[in-house]
Amino acid sequence: AQSVTQLDSQVPVFEEAPVELRCNYSSSVSVYLFWYVQYPNQGLQLLLKYLSGSTLVKGINGFEAEFNKSQTSFHLRKPSVHISDTAEYFCAVGLDTGRRALTFGSGTRLQVQP
Amino acid sequence: NAGVTQTPKFQVLKTGQSMTLQCAQDMNHNSMYWYRQDPGMGLRLIYYSASEGTTDKGEVPNGYNVSRLNKREFSLRLESAAPSQTSVYFCASSEGVAGAADTQYFGPGTRLTVL
Numbered sequence: 001a002q003s004v005t006q007l008d009s010q011v012p013v014f015e016e017a018p019v020e021l022r023c024n025y026s027s028s029v030s031v032y033l034f035w036y037v038q039y040p041n042q043g044l045q046l047l048l049k050y051l052s053g054s055t056l057v058k059g060i061n062g063f064e065a066e067f068n069k070s071q072t073s074f075h076l077r078k079p080s081v082h083i084s085d086t087a088e089y090f091c092a093v094g095l096d097t098g099r100r101a102l103t104f105g106s107g108t109r110l111q112v113q114p
Numbered sequence: 115n116a117g118v119t120q121t122p123k124f125q126v127l128k129t130g131q132s133m134t135l136q137c138a139q140d141m142n143h144n145s146m147y148w149y150r151q152d153p154g155m156g157l158r159l160i161y162y163s164a165s166e167g168t169t170d171k172g173e174v175p176n177g178y179n180v181s182r183l184n185k186r187e188f189s190l191r192l193e194s195a196a197p198s199q200t201s202v203y204f205c206a207s208s209e210g211v212a213g214a215a216d217t218q219y220f221g222p223g224t225r226l227t228v229l
């Protein structure tokens with residue numbers, strides 16, 4: 001069975017600083033990888049996803065993530081964060097088996113301070 | 115387009131009461147999902163419906179039932195609520211054409227408290 005580990009439950013950072021949110025997964029088959037963002041009191045929305053091809057994936061709001069198969073990681077990065085990036089970020093994995101369900105990590109709360 | 119809508123937004127139940135959470139999507143999606151979100155645990159899949167007329171259990175189905183009423187609507191029923199079902203419930207939908215590669219679109223959630 002697949003699993004997703006988000007190594008940091010909270011990441012405090014100052015505005016305009018760079019940030020990296022870490023995600024590791026385990027699976028014995030090929031995977032699809034996602035980052036979703038949840039702003040306070042809202043549902044989740046897709047930031048970016050990796051399906052195949054280039055290992056560097058660019059998403060909305062200036063975020064990008066890099067798929068590293070050897071390290072089974074999919075870390076999310078942004079070179080300069082804004083106050084408005086304060087939210088909870090979830091990494092998720094789906095299997096290339098036809099089954100539609102995703103497995104989500106426990107989430108990382110990004111707190112951007114002025 | 116409203117996307118994915120959920121009703122109610124908030125609900126308080128007493129142990130043993132029943133209720134149905136409603137979900138509808140207007141994106142003509144084939145697949146729909148119910149998740150629960152608990153602190154420190156991320157989202158866990160309760161049930162999903164790959165297409166109209168089919169439903170499958172997810173990771174945490176015990177204590178819940180679902181109905182895919184038509185292509186637009188997917189309801190979640192708690193027959194006898196328990197305090198362990200206190201959670202935030204999210205409905206989601208996807209096109210259902212690319213399996214797990216599809217983007218899922220989420221509703222705003224229902225915050226349920228069981229006393």
